[in-house]
Amino acid sequence: MDIDVFGGEQQDVFWIVGMGLTQRHAITMRPGAVYAGQSVPALCGAELKIPQPTPIGRDPRSKAVTDKCPTCADRTTGANCTETTWDF
Structure with a gap:
């Protein structure tokens, strides 16, 4: 079963490069709203610092x-x- 993570509503998605990673991942949490070193989940299920x-x-x-x-x-x-590309 494919679950629609956005539920049909417009969603802000931020493409970031987590600590130690070499590609961008999409997150729905605004990156500036969390502190450095905090882990946040990407849409793929990966945890990004x-x-x-x-x-x-x-x-x-x-x-x-x-x-x-x-x-x-x-x-x-x-x-x-x-979609927004976000760099720190």
């Missing part, structure tokens, strides 16, 4: 990461989502 903020004047290391988790991407494809 929120990275530390990048010091002012530097580019986040995750900025160059464009690969998306295929499972997260499948969950958002065709759903009524507003």
Whole structure:
């Protein structure tokens, strides 16, 4: 059975790179609302640790990461989502 995680309503989805990861995962929790080091669930079921903020004047290391988790991407494809790429 395929469960619609969004329930037919528009959902904000944030693509982030968790600590130690090399691809972006989709989460529904606003990343700025949680503290660095906190684990949050991705749409694929993976637990992501929120990275530390990048010091002012530097580019986040995750900025160059464009690969998306295929499972997260499948969950958002065709759903009524507003997608945001979020770097710390």
